[in-house]
Amino acid sequence: MELHFLAGSILIVLTVHALFVLVRTVTLAFNPDLSKIPGPFLSTFSNIPMKTAILSGRRTTYIHALHEKYGPYVRIAPSEVAIADLEAYRIIHRVGLDFNKAPWYQGQVPSQYNDETCGVFGILNNKTASYRRRLFQTAGTRRIVAEREPQIHGFSDVMKWWTFMASDVTGSLAFGESFGNTRTGERNELVRDIESMMPFVGMRAELPWTKPLMDTIPAWCFGSLNSMWTCVQEYGKDAVRATRAAQQGGSKTLFSKMMLEDETEQMIPDSLIEKEASNIIVAGTDTTAMTLTYLTYAVLRQEMVKPKLIVEVNAHSERPTWEELEKMPYLNNVIQETMRLYPAIPGSLPRIVPIGGEKVAKYVIPTGTQVSTQAWTFQRDPEVFESPLRFLSRFNPDRWDNATPEMKEHMMVFGGPTRMCLGQNIARLELLHAVSKLFRECVNITLDPSTTEESMEMVDYFAIKPKAAKCLVVRG
Template identity: 40%
Template sequence: QRFDIGFRQPNRTLNHPGPNEGRCAERSALAVEIHIHVVIEVFTCFELSPPSCVAVMMPYSATLILACVAAAFLARAIFIALHSPLNRIPGPWIAKFSNIRLKLAVISGRRIHYIDALHKKYGPFVRISPDEIAVNDSKAIKQIHGIGSGFEKSSWYDTMVAMERPTLFTMTDGKSHAARRKLLARGFSKSNIRQNWEGVMRQKVVLAVDKIRDEAARNGGMVDVLKWWTFMASDVSSHLILGEDFHTLERGEVNDYMRILTKALRGAGIGAELPLLRSIGQRLPFQFTQKLWNTNEFLDDYAKVAVRNMQQSGQSKNVFANISAEAEKGDIGTLDLRDVELEASALFVAGTDTTAVSLSYVIYAVLARPDLRRRLEAEVAELPDNFQDADLEKLPLLHAVIEETLRLYGAAPGMLPRVVPAGGFDMGDYYIPQGTTVTTHAYSIHRDPAIFPDPLEFKPSRFLPESEDKLSDAAKAVYMPFGAGSRTCLGLHIAYGELRLATAEFFRRCPGSRLAESTTEDVMEFENFFLIAPRGHKCEVVIDSKTFWA
C-alpha cells in the first residue's frame, strides 16, 4: 500500500504574504510517500521463497496489515499536524491531530457550548479539527455568507441528510441551489402564505390555545406549552407541506411519523459526525439503533403523500400545488415528482420542532419578566377579534419580543459549515487555504458583547426603532436566526406567521400566566443536536384560573 500526503498551497501574491510564507511554501511542496514493504522484508530476513513465506506469515498477516495501516494513518496525522498551514490559528492542541473532542461535544448535545467556550478562550478564529475553523468575526461572517461569495456548503450536509438526491437544504452547488430556490420561492412567499394558508394557520393556533386552556383547567392551571406547540406546528406543517392534517391537536398525542422522526433527527445529527457509528448501527438488530438510522423508507412513504396531494385541488392541496407546472414553463430548472417528495420531507422537518421550540422560549422569556408580560398583554388586547397577521406585524413590542427570542433562543443556532473557495482567503490576521471548512455559529455571534451589548440579557428594546438600545448596523448584519445570505430558510414566512399568531393568541386569552416552579433555568438550558431543545423537554406554565371562563 502507498499513502501520498501533501499540502499544496496556492500561490500568493506578493501583496499578501503570510508570516513564515517561505517555510510554508517549502513544506507545502513536500509529498511524503509511505511504502509498506512487510512481505519483502520478511523474504529477506527468513530467506524464504514466496510460498514458504506465505505459510510462515499466514497467522500474523492480518495483524501485520492492520498494524501497518494504523502506523500509516498515524504518520499521516502527525505530518499534517506538524506541517499544516492552519497551525498559526489558535485552538486546543488536540485539534491539530483529531476532531475527537469536537465529536464528543456533538454526541453529548453540547457543540454550541463547546465552540462558544473556545471562542471566549482563543478569540474569533479557532481551529476545532485538523481541517476546520470556527469563525466568530463579523467581517469574516459577511465574507463567508455574502451572496456570490464562493463559499459553498460543505459535504457535512450530505452526510447528515442521507438522500438519493440533493435538496434545497443539502445542495452544495450554488447555481443548482439558486435554480431550485427560484422554483420554490413563490409558494413560500409572504403574499402566498397569507393569501392561501393564513386561515389554516390561524385555525390551528386557536385550537392549540383552546387545548392549553382545557388542560390547565383540568390540572390546577399547570400545562406544558411545548407539547401543544409541537402538536400545532406538526399539524400546520403536515397541512401546508403534505396537504394532509395529522390531527395531533385533536388527539393530544403525536402520530407514528412524529415519533420516528424525532428519533431520526437525533440519529442524523450523531451520524453526520460519526458516520462509522451510523454504518454499524444500521446493521445492528436493536430497535433503538434501527429508529435512529433505518427509518428512511417509513418516512419516505409520508413524503409521497405530498406528491399525491400536490396534484389535487381543494382541501388536500399543498404549497407545492402549482410549482411543478410552473417549472415546465421556464428555464429555471426542473422539479420532478421525486424531487417534490424529498423537498417535502426536508421542509416538514425544518418547520416543526423549530417553531415549537421557538414559541416555547417566547413564552418562557416573557413570563419570566412580569412587567414585560403585562406590556405585551396590553398591546395584543387592543387587537380586533378578527385580527390578521398583517395587523400583528405592525405591533412593535410583539415584533421585538419575537426577534429577541430568536437572538437568544433561536432553534437552529449551530453550525453553518462552508468550504473556502479556490485561491484561499484572508480572514482577520490569517490566511485560510482553499478546501478548509470554516464554520459559523449564530449562538456565538449573537452573544458577542462587542456587537450585542449585555448579550445575555433578554432586551426586546434592541429591536425597537426608537430605543437607545436599538441594534447597530454591524449587529443587523450578523443577526441570522434563519441562516444567512442566499441560504436563508425558505420557510421563514411560515415560521414568523406562526410565531406572531400563536404569541398574540396566547397572551390575549391567557393573561396573568406565570412560569411553573418546575420551569427552571436548568430545565430550559439547551441541548443541541443540530437544532436546540430544552434539556427538560418541557416548558410548564401556570394559567391564571380566572381566564378559564373568559
C-alpha cells in the same frame, strides 16, 4: 509457512497504514497556515474533543466557550476552524463565492443521495443549490404564504402543544388538512419519528462510520433510522399526492406553485418535490415548536414582559391579519429577542474553503479546510448587544426599539445570505399568530415551579431542545 507469511503481510500492511495516518496527522497538525490559528492543543491532532461535545448535545456551547477563550478564530479540529468574525462571515456566505456546503449536510441522509437526488438543504454545490432554490422558493414567498394565512393559528401550553401546533399547521399547508395532534392531544407518527430521529441523525452526520449501525439497530422502539427516514419521506409523497388531488378539486396546498397538471412539463420531477416536501415538514415542525417553547419560557420568567405583551395584543382585533401583527412593535420585539437568545438552529454552518484558499483577517486558510460560523456566538456579541447575558437584562425585547445596523446584521437565525431558509416567511407568520393568540387567551399563565433555568438548559443536535424535554406552565 503460509500462515506466517499471511500474518507478516497483514502486519506490514497495518504498519504502513499506521505510518501513513501518522504522517498525514502530523502534516495536517503542523500545516504552516492552520498552526497559526489558536485553539486547544489536542484539537490540533484530533477531532475527539469536538465529537465528544457534539454527541452530548453541546457543540454550540462548546464552540462558544472556545471563542470566549481564544477569540474569533479557533481551530476546533485538525482541518476545521470556527469563525466569529463578521468580515469573514461576509466572505464565506457571500453570493457568488465558492464556499460550498461541507459533506456534513449529506451525512444526515441515506448515503445514496447526492446533489442531484437530495433536497435543497443537502445540496453541497452553491450553483446547483441556486438553481433548485429558484424553482422552490415561490412556495415560500410572502404572497404565497399570505394565501395560506387562514390555515395558521396558535395554541397555548407546554412544549408538546407547540410541537402539536407546528405539525398541524405543516399538515394543513402541505396536505390541505391538519394531522389532528392538537385535537386528540396525541402524537401522530410524524411527531414521534421527528422526536426520536434527531439525536441519531446528528450522530450519523458526525460519525459516518456509525451509519451501518444506525441503519440497523432499533432507535428506541420505533425502528431503525432508515425506517424512520422512510416514513418521513412517505409524508413528502403524500404531500405531492394531496397537491395533485387539490388541483383537480380547484384548491391549493403549499406546493401547488411547484407542480403543473402535466408532470412532463415540470422543470423538476415529482420525486424531487417529494424530498423537498419531506425536508419542509421536518424543518417546519421542530424549529418553530422550539422557538415558541423558549419564547413562552422567556416571557413568563420576566415580570415586565408579559403585561406589555398582553396590552398590545388586546389592543387589536381578535383575529388580526399578518399586516396587523407586523405593526405590533412589542410582539415583534419579543420574537426577535427570543430568536437572538434561543435560535432554533444555533450551531455551525460548515463550509469548505475553495481551491486557492482564502485570506481572512490575519489568517490564510488552506483549500479544503472546513470553516463554520454559528448564530449562537454572533447573537451574543457584547460589542453589538448591550448586556447580552446579564440575568435580568439578557432577555430584553426593548433593545430592538432602536436596533442598529450591526444588530440586524448579527442576527443569523435563518442562515447565511446564499442559503437563507426558504421557509422563513412561513415561520414568521406562524410565530406571530401563535404568540398573539397565546397571550390574548391565556393571560394568567405562569411557569410551573418545575420549569427552571436548569430544566430549560439547551441541548442541541443541530436543532435545540430543553434538557428536560418539556416546559410546563400553569394557569394562575
